[in-house]
Amino acid sequence: MGSDDAAILIGVSQYRDPSLLDVPAARNSLHAMHRLLTSPELCGWSEDQVHILEDPAGATDLALEVHRLAEQTTGTLLIYFVGHGVVSRSGALCLTAGDTQLRYPDLTGLEYDKVRSALLDSPAQVKLVILDCCYSGRIIQGLAGAGESQLVDSTDIRGVYTLTAADQVAHVPSHGESAGTSFTQALCDVVRSGIPGAPPALALTDIYPKLKSTLKAHGFPEPNQRGTDTVESYPFSRNVAYAGGSGFRLLPQEHVDRFLRILAAQPRHDLTADRIGELEDWPGVYLLHRESGDASEILYAAMGDRSIAARLGQHLRKISGRCHIDVRDLSFSYLKLDDDLGVVAPDRLVLQHLHAQGRSPRWNNSGFGNKDAGRMRDSHRRSSDHFDVLHPIDLSWRVRFDDPSLGVSAQQMAAQLRAQLPYTFRIEPRDTELDQVRLTFPDGSLSADQAFRLLAYAMGDAWQISALVGQVLMYREQDKRYPDAIRYYAGTRTITEMPEVCKAAGLPDDF
Structure with a gap:
C-alpha cells in the first residue's frame, strides 16, 4: 500500500x-x-x-x-x-x-x-x-x-x-x-x-x-x-491459492531471488546518528537487526520511499526514548534502489521471504512504525505484543530549557518538551491558559518525569497529564483513565500504574 x-x-x-x-x-x-x-x-x-x-x-x-x-x-x-x-x-x-x-x-x-x-x-x-x-x-x-x-x-x-x-x-x-x-x-x-x-x-x-x-x-x-x-x-x-499461470510477471522470480540474496549480503552498521548521517538521501529497503550474544535477529524490514536515512533517523530517535531495549545492540543493513518502490514493493518481498522461513520480524505489524493517530485512539487497549507495551516510553529522559531562571510560560515549556522528547507529547489545542501560566525552575537538566510534575503543579487540578505506554497527553480533563496509562500528573498528585496488558507481557514493575 x-x-x-x-x-x-x-x-x-x-x-x-x-x-x-x-x-x-x-x-x-x-x-x-x-x-x-x-x-x-x-x-x-x-x-x-x-x-x-x-x-x-x-x-x-x-x-x-x-x-x-x-x-x-x-x-x-x-x-x-x-x-x-x-x-x-x-x-x-x-x-x-x-x-x-x-x-x-x-x-x-x-x-x-x-x-x-x-x-x-x-x-x-x-x-x-x-x-x-x-x-x-x-x-x-x-x-x-x-x-x-x-x-x-x-x-x-x-x-x-x-x-x-x-x-x-x-x-x-x-x-x-x-x-x-x-x-x-x-x-x-x-x-x-x-x-x-x-x-x-x-x-x-x-x-x-x-x-x-x-x-x-x-x-x-x-x-x-x-x-x-x-x-x-x-x-x-x-490470492494465496494462486498456483501460477502463463501470464506476464512484472518481476521474474529469478530477479526476486537475486534481490533477496544481495540484500542478505549487505554489511551491517551500528545504529548511530553519525553512521546514519553518512548515508546519502536515497530510497531503498533496509533491515534492523539485534545482536544478543551469538544470536542475531531481524527486528524490522521496511522501505524508505524517499530517504532511507530519514526513516532510520526517526527509528533511532524513537528507540532511544524507550525502556527495556539498548540501541547499542541494534544495527542496520540497507540496499539503495532505483525502481519505483510503490510499484515494486520490495519490503513486501522481503517480509514474504522471511515469513516463509519462519523468521517474521517481530516489530513489523507491532506498532513500531506508527505515527500519532490522534485523540480517538488514546483509549485503545494495545495487545501484549505491541511495541509500546514491550518498550514503554522512558520518563527519565533528560530535557533542558532555555534560560529557565527567567521563567517561561506553560505553552513555551510544553513546546520545548515536545521538541526534545523522543516520543509524542500531545497537548490541548492552543489554549490561552497555557500562555498565562508562568513557571521558573533551577538551571540544569530535568527528567521528563520532573518536568511533567512541575507543569502539572503549575496548571492545577483542572488539567491532567497522562503518560501512556507510547505517548504523553496533556488535556483539560479530570480523573480521566486510559487503559494503557503508566503515570498520571494532576496538580500536586502523581499516580503510577501498571496496566494489565504490561503485567500480561511480563514486564518488570519499574518503567
Whole structure:
C-alpha cells in the first residue's frame, strides 16, 4: 500500500444504553480485520496506515475523526465498521457509538449519510466501505416505500465499492469469547484460504461470490455489494491459492531471488546518528537487526520511499526514548534502489521471504512504525505484543530549557518538551491558559518525569497529564483513565500504574 492510503477500522462492542446489548464479537472482529489488513502475505497494509477506533464513546467525535482521516487520504481509503446498526424513524441507517440511545439513533448515532459525506469530500482515488452490522444492506437495496431511492443513492458515489453484511439482522455467534461476527469471520477465512482458479490478486468482487456461498451454506444472512467505476477490480489481497499461470510477471522470480540474496549480503552498521548521517538521501529497503550474544535477529524490514536515512533517523530517535531495549545492540543493513518502490514493493518481498522461513520480524505489524493517530485512539487497549507495551516510553529522559531562571510560560515549556522528547507529547489545542501560566525552575537538566510534575503543579487540578505506554497527553480533563496509562500528573498528585496488558507481557514493575 502507498503512503497516502488509510484504513479506518471502527468497532463498537460496549454500550451504555441497556437496550443495546454489548457485542464482544465486534471487538474480536475488529482485531481480526486489523490482522488481515496488516498481514504482509495478504493485504499488506502497514501499521501506520491502519487507524483503529475501538469503542468510540460519541458519534460526533467519531464523525469528525472519520472526516479528518478521509480528507487527508489521496490514495486508497477503506472504512470498516462492526457493531450495532439501527434504523431511524426516517429509514436512515445509523451506525452506533458507545453512548448511542436506541430510542434516538438519529440524534446519538452516526447516520450513514455522514459517512457518505466523508467519502464525497475525500480526494482518495479508491474508496472501499465494509459494514458488518444489522440492516447495512439496506443502503444498497433500499427500504420499501418512499425512502427507497434516497437509500439506494447513499452508495452511488463515484469510485466506491460497498460490501455489507445483512439486509436485516446480522448474525453473531453465541459461543466463545474469542469468536468474531459471522460475516467478518467468513470474510477473513475466504481471504486467508485464497480462491483456486482466481487471479493472483483478489478484488472484493472476486471474494464476494465465495463469501456469499459460505455464509449461505451455514444458514447465515447473505451479504450485499455495490461498486461504481473500475474500483470493483481494485486488488484487495494476494490470492494465496494462486498456483501460477502463463501470464506476464512484472518481476521474474529469478530477479526476486537475486534481490533477496544481495540484500542478505549487505554489511551491517551500528545504529548511530553519525553512521546514519553518512548515508546519502536515497530510497531503498533496509533491515534492523539485534545482536544478543551469538544470536542475531531481524527486528524490522521496511522501505524508505524517499530517504532511507530519514526513516532510520526517526527509528533511532524513537528507540532511544524507550525502556527495556539498548540501541547499542541494534544495527542496520540497507540496499539503495532505483525502481519505483510503490510499484515494486520490495519490503513486501522481503517480509514474504522471511515469513516463509519462519523468521517474521517481530516489530513489523507491532506498532513500531506508527505515527500519532490522534485523540480517538488514546483509549485503545494495545495487545501484549505491541511495541509500546514491550518498550514503554522512558520518563527519565533528560530535557533542558532555555534560560529557565527567567521563567517561561506553560505553552513555551510544553513546546520545548515536545521538541526534545523522543516520543509524542500531545497537548490541548492552543489554549490561552497555557500562555498565562508562568513557571521558573533551577538551571540544569530535568527528567521528563520532573518536568511533567512541575507543569502539572503549575496548571492545577483542572488539567491532567497522562503518560501512556507510547505517548504523553496533556488535556483539560479530570480523573480521566486510559487503559494503557503508566503515570498520571494532576496538580500536586502523581499516580503510577501498571496496566494489565504490561503485567500480561511480563514486564518488570519499574518503567
